[in-house]
Amino acid sequence: MSEKTAPPAERVDGRLLRIAFILVLGTFMATMDATIVSVGIDTLTEEFGTSVAGIQWVTTAYLLAVVAAVPASGWLADRFGGRRTWLVAVGVFLLGSVLCALAWSATSLVVFRVLQGLGGGLLPPTGQALLARVAGPGRTGRVISIVAVVPLLSPVLGPLAGGSILHVAPWPWLFLVNLPIGAAAILLARRYVPAVPPSDRRTAFDLRGAVLLSPGLAVLVLGLTEVAHGRTVPAAVGVAAGLVMLAGFVVHGLRTRRTPLIDPRLFARPPFGAAALALLVLGASVFGTAFLLPLYFQTGRGLSPWEAGLLLAPQGVGAAAGSVLVNRTIEAVAPRTLVVTGIALVLAGTVPFTQLGQGLPDPVLASALLVRGLGMAMIGAPVMNIVYSRIEPEHLPRASGALNLLNTVGGSVGTAALAVVLQDRLAARSTDIDQAFADTFWWVLGLCLLAAAGATRLPRTHARKP
Known part of the structure; x- marks a missing residue:
């Protein structure tokens, strides 16, 4: 069958769109919760009578738990089935949300955020793998282009939603807002999402790999966070220990005769390596900018969280428009063309932020x-389509886990690294806050150039359909 004469089954029908909508609810909750709490830091600090540095662990603990959970998603889906794993992850996330709302101290809130993050970390990779499995290679591109916009919208909508909630309700509703969404997701998934059976190849859990990979990533991110806070010794120990553990995991993954948690050899197989690099840098750019901009709008321009969220809204509008464009062109335009064009647009949209010291008006920034x-929006969906359409169905859960891990690590490491750069530039620029942020955005521009270099290695053509 040629690429130009796809059978009727390749059409994205209402049933598949319904499944995509249900599964994307999980991703929406998990990614929104990573940012929705950020605007409530001051409120939580006052509520629990602690310092900003102490309450910042509410965000950091969630992020570390997500990073720790993602690597296990592939094995869990293989062992217990995609839908069952996804449903349990939603349940764990909702339990964590309820406990967070009931927290009686900053310490208890941090502990419950860890539980919430463990569930939230499993939702995007298991949901994407399950959706790709149900859709099949011929329809993966179009359906992924629809759901991939959610992680792009969440950093924009999160602060806006958080500010709106705190304007009309007490802080526990930052977490209770997840309950109706999660309950609807569970009920709809049990009725409409098909059960994908576990893998026939039952493999033992890679305990040694899990001990090295997840804690290694968490310790590395924690070390970088300590750098941002100016604590030199804990930062050096954290970064060094994290890198040693990750190096140990790579050696273990290459030598073990069992199936590793994430196979390092995947990244040497084209187009997986180039795709992973693109998602790694995209995560750093998206979440790094999501960290920088609300901070700049509130400290540099004196805007309220609500006003900062409104000024960020055009990025969400652009992501939605890009999703529609990708959905209509992903089967007709070469994947590399879409990705390179998307990176070029991100570069063009980043350049004005390197000139913040010139007093750019709000319409220019918008x-x-x-x-x-x-x-x-033109990067994430085509990159995932390149991988998902070229990999065997039984390998989808682990491939999805690896891609989401790279995107998550890119976001967390990128945010921590940009925080370090910003701290240095603020110290160097003294009272010139605008120029300090402008200097930091040159690093974001550099990340985009790195992504462009990796994207040139993506395939020119679509995968052949059976």
């Missing part, structure tokens, strides 16, 4: 964010 959002 236009730049619109262009950035459009470009970001």
Whole structure:
């Protein structure tokens, strides 16, 4: 069957769109919760009578738990089935949300955020793998282009939603807002999402790999966070220990005769390596910018969280428009063309932020964010389609886990690294906050150039359909 004469079954029908909508609810909750709490830091600090540095662990603990959970997603889906794993992950996330709302101290809130993050870390990779399995290679591109916009919208909508909630309700509703969404997701998934059976190849859990990979990533991110806070000794120990553990995992993954938690050899197989690099840098750019911009709008321009969220809204509008564009062109345009074009747009939309010291008006920044959002939507979905359409169905859970891990690590490491750069530039620029942020955005621009270099190695053509 040629690529130009796809059978009727390749059409994205209402049933598949319904499944995509249900599964994307999980991703929406998990990615929104990573940012929705950020605007409530001041409120939580006052509520629990602690310092900003102490309450910041509410965000850091969630992020570390997500990073720790993602690597196990592939094995869990293989062992217990995609839908069952996804449903349990939603349940764990909702339990964590309820406990967070009932927290009586900053310490208890941090502990419950870890539980919430463990569930949230499993939702995007298991949901994507399950959706790709149900859709099949011929329809993966179009359906992924629909759901991939959610992680791009969440950093934009999270602060806006958090500010809106705190405007009308007490802080526990930052977490209780997840309950109706999660309950609807569970009920709808049990009725409409098909059960994908576990893998026939039952493999033992890679305990040694898990001990090295997940804690190694968490310790590395924690070390970088300590750098941002100016604590030199804990930072050096954390970064060094994290890198040693990750190096140990790579050696273990290459030598073990069992199936590793994530196979390092995947990254040497084209187009997986180039795709992973693109998602790694995209995560750093998206979440790094999501960290920088609300901070700049509130400290540099004196905006409220609500006003900062409104100024960020054009990026969400651009991402939605880009998702529609990708959905209509992903089967007709070469994947590399879409990705390279998207990176070029992100580059163009980032350049104005390197000139913040020149006093750029809000309409210019809003236009730049619109262009950035459009470009970001043209990167993630085509990259995932390249991988998902070229890999055997039984390998989808582990491949999805690896890609989401790279995107998550890119976001967390990128955010921590940019925080370090920003701290250094603020110290160097003294009272010139605008120029300090402008200096930091040159690093974001550098990340985009690195992604562009990796994207040139992506395939020119679509995978052949059976």
